[in-house]
Every structure is written in C-alpha cells, then in structure tokens.
Amino acid sequence: xxxxxxxxxxxxxxxxxxxxxxxxxxxxxxxxxxxxxxxxxxxxxxxxxxxxxxxxxxxxxxxxxxxxxxxxxxxxxxxxxxxxxxxxxxxxxxxxxxxxxxxxxxxxxxxxxxxxxxxxxxxxxxxxxxxxxxxxxxxxxxxxxxxxxxxxxxxxxxxxxxxxxxxxxxxxxxxxxxxxxxxxxxxxxxxxxxxxxxxxxxxxxxxxxxxxxxxxxxxxxxxxxxxxxxxxxxxxxxxxxxxxxxxxxxxxxxxxxxxxxxxxxxxxxxxxxxxxxxxxxxxxxxxxxxxxxxxx
Numbered sequence: 001x002x003x004x005x006x007x008x009x010x011x012x013x014x015x016x017x018x019x020x021x022x023x024x025x026x027x028x029x030x031x032x033x034x035x036x037x038x039x040x041x042x043x044x045x046x047x048x049x050x051x052x053x054x055x056x057x058x059x060x061x062x063x064x065x066x067x068x069x070x071x072x073x074x075x076x077x078x079x080x081x082x083x084x085x086x087x088x089x090x091x092x093x094x095x096x097x098x099x100x101x102x103x104x105x106x107x108x109x110x111x112x113x114x115x116x117x118x119x120x121x122x123x124x125x126x127x128x129x130x131x132x133x134x135x136x137x138x139x140x141x142x143x144x145x146x147x148x149x150x151x152x153x154x155x156x157x158x159x160x161x162x163x164x165x166x167x168x169x170x171x172x173x174x175x176x177x178x179x180x181x182x183x184x185x186x187x188x189x190x191x192x193x194x195x196x197x198x199x200x201x202x203x204x205x206x207x208x209x210x211x212x213x214x215x216x217x218x219x220x221x222x223x224x225x226x227x228x229x230x231x232x233x234x235x236x237x238x239x240x241x242x243x244x245x246x247x248x249x250x251x252x253x254x255x256x257x258x259x260x261x262x263x264x265x266x267x268x269x270x271x272x273x274x275x276x277x278x279x280x281x282x283x284x285x286x287x288x289x290x291x292x293x294x295x296x
Contacts, residue, residue, distance in 0.1 A: 030190040076092055098160035
C-alpha cells in the first residue's frame with residue numbers, strides 16, 4: 001500500500017509541471033528538491049528522528065543512491081525533451097525487467113512463474129497506455145530522437161539500480177536516512193541551476209514549486225521508500241508500474257484528457273499484475289521477520 005500511495009503522489013508530476021512557466025528542467029528539479037527536503041527535514045525533527053540521519057557504514061551505497069536519483073531525473077527529462085511522454089514512460093518502466101534479471105544474483109531473490117507472468121502482463125499494460133497515436137512503427141530512430149531513446153533506456157537501468165540499492169541500504173539505514181541523504185546529495189549536485197532563472201520568475205512559480213516539492217519529493221518519497229524497503233526488489237518494481245495508471249487518472253479527471261479503450265485496457269492489465277504480485281507476496285511477507293540491521 002505504501003508503494004501504491006507513493007506512486008499516486010509521483011504521478012501528480014504532470015499536473016505541477018503544466019503550471020510552471022519560464023523555467024528550465026534542471027532548475028525545476030532543483031527547487032522541487034529544495035522544498036521537498038525542507039518538508040522532510042521538518043517532519044524528521046517533529047517526530048524526533050534526527051538521530052536516524054547519522055551516517056553509518058555503506059557510505060558508498062548512500063552516495064551511489066544520490067547519484068542515481070539525480071541521474072534518473074535528468075535522463076528521464078532528456079528523453080521527454082527529445083521524444084515524447086509515451087516513450088519516456090515506457091522506457092523508464094523497463095526497470096522491472098532489469099530488476100527481475102539482476103535480483104537473483106545481487107539480492108539472492110528467487111523468481112517464480114507468477115512473478116514472470118505479472119511482469120509480462122504489466123509491461124503489456126504500459127505499452128497499451130503509452131502507445132503513440134500513430135503506433136511505434138512510425139518512430140524514426142535518427143538524430144536527436146535516438147539520443148532521447150538512449151536516455152530513456154538508461155533511465156530505466158538507473159531506476160532499476162535505485163530499486164535494488166534500497167534493499168542493500170535497508171540492512172544498515174532506517175527509512176529516514178534512505179529518504180533524506182540521497183535527495184540531499186541530488187540537491188547539492190543541482191545547486192548551480194538555482195541561478196538559471198530570475199527572482200521574478202521564481203516568485204511567479206513559487207506556490208506551485210512549494211506544493212510540487214511537498215507532494216512529489218516529500219510525501220512521494222516517504223511512502224515509496226518505506227514500501228520498497230519492506231518488499232523484495234522485484235515486487236516493488238512491479239508495483240511501481242501503478243504510477244502510469246495514476247497519471248492516466250489525473251490526466252482524465254483534472255486535465256480533461258480523453259480516455260481511449262486501449263488506455264483503459266492497459267490500466268486494467270497493470271492493476272491486475274499488481275494484484276497478482278501483491279496477493280502472492282502478502283502471506284509470505286507477513287510471516288517474514290524484518291531485515292536485521294548491522295551493528296554500529
């Protein structure tokens with residue numbers, strides 16, 4: 001449920017971006033991180049959990065998580081710039097394929113027939129949702145479009161790395177640290193873009209940016225990381241496919257985008273795959289003890 005709720009918050013990205021004007025993508029991401037981190041820091045202190053932010057072992061994995069967070073954002077938006085929303089979403093959500101292939105070797109997670117079936121159903125659903133109007137056969141893989149496609153494929157690989165690394169960090173860090181530090185590292189890396197816009201432009205977009213940071217970075221990250229840290233990597237990656245379904249819902253209800261029969265069928269397939277993988281793991285996860293944390 002935490003992963004699904006996190007996906008719902010993430011899927012609101014399009015609603016906020018549509019209301020932000022005269023800002024570059026890196027500067028939007030920077031201020032989104034700024035206000036999201038301020039919200040997270042306030043929540044951590046109000047709950048008296050500031051001690052959870054103490055840096056322990058696996059510092060390299062923590063730094064890697066921050067690098068992957070900012071890389072995934074920039075690669076996704078690069079794909080979005082040179083291709084289209086459909087292709088960007090489709091390529092980023094190839095991540096469950098990579099997770100399912102890598103998790104047996106990195107995390108010693110077993111792959112069952114139901115997991116493979118759920119993955120196939122979910123990918124088919126994503127394809128139906130994001131299929132371009134003219135069909136994939138009309139896509140020309142040349143020039144800048146090819147650059148966008150490569151960026152999209154890399155965003156899927158990096159997203160898979162994020163999902164796997166959360167499970168590695170869980171052995172050492174509480175959810176609070178896994179949420180805050182990677183975002184703080186991303187914030188520092190993007191800090192030069194704070195000066196890409198004028199003060200008047202920032203002021204005009206301030207309310208939307210604050211809401212964007214709180215909803216997407218704050219609430220979205222809290223629920224997503226809590227959920228992913230308590231699930232097997234392949235299960236979490238499949239449930240993350242709920243995000244395109246949530247995006248479709250907001251497009252229809254808020255932006256007034258028409259809903260086609262193919263989109264509706266794709267949503268049904270993804271929801272079905274999520275139900276299949278959730279029911280399969282529910283009993284097992286309830287019986288398993290929480291992962292022990294390393295001493296120190």
